[in-house]
Amino acid sequence: MSVEPFIWQSRVRFGDTDMSGRIFYVSLLNHFDAAETEFLRSRGVIYREIGPRTIAFPRVHVECDYLGPLGFDDLMHIGVTVERVGRTSFTLAFEVSVEGRSAARGKVVVVCMDGATQRAIPLPEKLRAALCS
Amino acid sequence: MSVEPFIWQSRVRFGDTDMSGRIFYVSLLNHFDAAETEFLRSRGVIYREIGPRTIAFPRVHVECDYLGPLGFDDLMHIGVTVERVGRTSFTLAFEVSVEGRSAARGKVVVVCMDGATQRAIPLPEKLRAALCS
């Protein structure tokens, strides 16, 4: 049982900002993409090893609440937790903070799909075990 | 009163795809960004004219459900509607379809903020009128 939350540190890059001087809201989600991969790696799951040749992992839902400003060069702490593990999908939750200040909160729902039939299939056992650990 | 929904047509670009062969889920939101600007233009509102020197329009919430595959070069029809107009914020809804097939559905909540004080302020009257038209 993992008690410690996984934290991925990532900086707001110049290219992530927009003319408002803050992070462009879409750019934050690219950091979630990195955090997701690193979170799974921390649990021993390497995406490209369990997929995506025959199995695909489309995201079927994403959402994000922006709670405070995120500016260029801010060092984000992105906490990743497993919110739900279903039969064919799972939900990851993201908590973004900068210097202890909460800045954003999001989630993504990932489905396990057979690449050939385009149908949802049960999560590979190794992935399920990693998510539930 | 506008009866016709606004439709913005946009193609899935090569750079929007990922190694799954489909659109990268984050990339779709960049098309929402374009659709939002064009929707407001169709209502006579040019973002850079009402802002963002003194007024900023941070997005405080985004969400999207991915309902079907979106592949390279697909011509998306992105319908934009006003879901809610509040005192200091508004919500736009997006419906994405390809050849009549529903492919995604999303929304974004935009707040009107005083750039100096970083506080929410009432929507400019011209913007409110455009959103309610």
Added chain:
Amino acid sequence: MSVEPFIWQSRVRFGDTDMSGRIFYVSLLNHFDAAETEFLRSRGVIYREIGPRTIAFPRVHVECDYLGPLGFDDLMHIGVTVERVGRTSFTLAFEVSVEGRSAARGKVVVVCMDGATQRAIPLPEKLRAALCS
């Protein structure tokens, strides 16, 4: 023989800008990606029809000179011309202007590659003909 240069019109999107208030230099290249696809379409070539299942078209070189400011909502005219057609590769040149003012100039070199062997192969005849037309 095509005399008229191909022009692709594309707007600088909010997400394309950075905190300088101008387009982020990398973002302009995404517009080149769109312009490339549309240029080829105008010549009757649809990338996804000649590839990329067995043939891939990796870009092996890109360059861009930024000649003047490009700001949010600017309507870019992106002229695309064929600069060179080799046996296994070709070069496209891009000229970006806004309201008649030159704003950027770039090029990309595209190689035709066998996806299985990862080796350069002769351009498909249809593509070559389109590029030389």
Added chain:
Amino acid sequence: MSVEPFIWQSRVRFGDTDMSGRIFYVSLLNHFDAAETEFLRSRGVIYREIGPRTIAFPRVHVECDYLGPLGFDDLMHIGVTVERVGRTSFTLAFEVSVEGRSAARGKVVVVCMDGATQRAIPLPEKLRAALCS
């Protein structure tokens, strides 16, 4: 005098790939953006401290040669060196390798500009000293 080259490690993210299964050529340049910031930080220069309120640093040229495949999750070593320091501009060179294999080589030319007059101005002394160290 710095003898050791600066190396920034960065992974190819899922969102960086395209349907070819490799990195989308434009996406690599976003990693250069991060490498540039980190290189300067290693020399004691924080971009947001010397700018960009009054001084802007537009990139006036970028180029990149793609020498070998870069795939999802590849851990890139991005070497950054100062190629040239002029009166009002400087050139950074990037060398990308994966597991000792050369994968790409690029450069970017950065100009120091007065944000108000939009004219090139001499590099701030602190920046010049850092680049020449």
